[in-house]
Amino acid sequence: xxxxxxxxxxxxxxxxxxxxxxxxxxxxxxxxxxxxxxxxxxxxxxxxxxxxxxxxxxxxxxxxxxxxxxxxxxxxxxxxxxxxxxxxxxxxxxxxxxxxxxxxxxxxxxxxxxxxxxxxxxxxxxxxxxxxxxxxxxxxxxxxxxxxxxxxxxxxxxxxxxxxxxxxxxxxxxxxxxxxxxxxxxxxxxxxxxxxxxxxxxxxxxxxxxxxxxxxxxxxxxxxxxxxxxxxxxxxxxxxxxxxxxxxxxxxxxxxxxxxxxxxxxxxxxxxxxxxxxxxxxxxxxxxxxxxxxxxxxxxxxxxxxxxxxxxxxxxxxxxxxxxxxxxxxxxxxxxxxxxxxxxxxxxxxxxxxxxxxxxxxxxxxxxxxxxxxxxxxxxxxxxxxxxxxxxxxxxxxxxxxxxxxxxxxxxxxxxxxxxxxxxxxxxxxxxxxxxxxxxxxxxxxxxxxxxxxxxxxxx
RNA sequence: GUGAUUGUAGCUCAGUUGGUUAGAGCGCCAGAUUGUGGCUCUGGAGGUCGCGGGUUCGAGUCCCGUCUUUCACCCCA
Numbered sequence: 025x026x027x028x029x030x031x032x033x034x035x036x037x038x039x040x041x042x043x044x045x046x047x048x049x050x051x052x053x054x055x056x057x058x059x060x061x062x063x064x065x066x067x068x069x070x071x072x073x074x075x076x077x078x079x080x081x082x083x084x085x086x087x088x089x090x091x092x093x094x095x096x097x098x099x100x101x102x103x104x105x106x107x108x109x110x111x112x113x114x115x116x117x118x119x120x121x122x123x124x125x126x127x128x129x130x131x132x133x134x135x136x137x138x139x140x141x142x143x144x145x146x147x148x149x150x151x152x153x154x155x156x157x158x159x160x161x162x163x164x165x166x167x168x169x170x171x172x173x174x175x176x177x178x179x180x181x182x183x184x185x186x187x188x189x190x191x192x193x194x195x196x197x198x199x200x201x202x203x204x205x206x207x208x209x210x211x212x213x214x215x216x217x218x219x220x221x222x223x224x225x226x227x228x229x230x231x232x233x234x235x236x237x238x239x240x241x242x243x244x245x246x247x248x249x250x251x252x253x254x255x256x257x258x259x260x261x262x263x264x265x266x267x268x269x270x271x272x273x274x275x276x277x278x279x280x281x282x283x284x285x286x287x288x289x290x291x292x293x294x295x296x297x298x299x300x301x302x303x304x305x306x307x308x309x310x311x312x313x314x315x316x317x318x319x320x321x322x323x324x325x326x327x328x329x330x331x332x333x334x335x336x337x338x339x340x341x342x343x344x345x346x347x348x349x350x351x352x353x354x355x356x357x358x359x360x361x362x363x364x365x366x367x368x369x370x371x372x373x374x375x376x377x378x379x380x381x382x383x384x385x386x387x388x389x390x391x392x393x394x395x396x397x398x399x400x401x402x403x404x405x406x407x408x409x410x411x412x413x414x415x416x417x418x419x420x421x422x423x424x425x426x427x428x429x430x431x432x433x434x435x436x437x438x439x440x441x442x443x444x445x446x447x448x449x450x451x452x453x454x455x456x457x458x459x460x461x462x463x464x465x466x467x468x469x470x471x472x473x474x475x476x477x478x479x480x481x482x483x484x
Numbered sequence: 485g486u487g488a489u490u491g492u493a494g495c496u497c498a499g500u501u502g503g504u505u506a507g508a509g510c511g512c513c514a515g516a517u518u519g520u521g522g523c524u525c526u527g528g529a530g531g532u533c534g535c536g537g538g539u540u541c542g543a544g545u546c547c548c549g550u551c552u553u554u555c556a557c558c559c560c561a
Binding site for chain 2 (some may be wrong): 142173334343344347375436
């Protein structure tokens, strides 16, 4: 087949899809800016050395690597002539083939940005970033190889006001999108405290990975997973007491704090959660559900404090449409110690899928000309073109049908493109110094003046 | 990366145990209607059956490979 195709997991976007995506981006952007975040952008590609080792072994496998340019292949062949496979494996041969990669998320490039521009930025630095990221994953429902993340992070502030405001940002964005979501909140210190409580600090990761699956594989599944992970019955019993805690958010945290008594890290995690809840209680009530959820773990290993996850409370997509958290020493990996960061991310493509499925895109997400002027050719054509210019001069988006085609064809064009008004200027109208305006939705049409048309449409 | 699954007209899909010239609906184009879209009627165009190989007298149909789609696992937005 000579038909062109797209790489696996990538998509084209037509005019309507772009309009709807812009609606999502604009909603998120306006809330970010409302909270004082400023935009930055970074390149789609980073040095591989910036990216590798930041996302765990699984993450490294999902990095897209960019083949080096030039005739390096021949050079490399010469360079390694006569060397054995064992010698090759001992060297960093990969970097000879690829030294650049596509970014995997926006957080690591942001950390790199902060380090490189540390003398130019004002701390605490609040930035947002809306750009595509790339993962060499197998595509499936809600999972793409190229997708947009919308991140807001603040670096250089330990204050829990940041954590508090991120809850509000999530709440506000989804409220503006008319979407019901559940904002889940936990704290890594609580999870670490739990691991210490059962004397399994070194297995903290295995522990969190297992209990993170609770809502997916159920209590029995988690038990299985924990048993396989080498946890004892009594350890598992303690773990289960944790995720069986119930009551309102405050009660749950207080109960957890009691269970973690004497484990200072765990107590601190609970105190942080309580502080965020307190701060929120003195603000306007949230529109969406906020749930303290001790089973929330999140994969990225660099989280150290509060962690967030957002799932839609409507539609069928079960995976998260947003997530984030606090990471102490984010920039440490790039040599600048002691800078703490906290941030959140919106998964724009998954949000799109949910809004699409629930039919909640507003009509205004459509865009295009409001008025089509029909083209009769000759002097009529000139008159229509002048009218179009008048409309544009008055900020009314308008277009002239580019040739004197059959009227039915021109009307069908307006119909197909959902242009709501058609302006008709023919010989009769020119003689009467008037125009005919047809409303494509109602089918009504009236003879009027161009000035009146402009007056009418400027009201919108 | 593991395990399934899909591919036939622009779109959604039929296509019998392998058997003439591969069909339908929608869409598209033209006409009925030379100043009016949606509704109706009439006619028309449009296919290397994902791609490559194999079996067979004969393959859309069976076999192998490959790409692609979708889904689950892993992991994640």
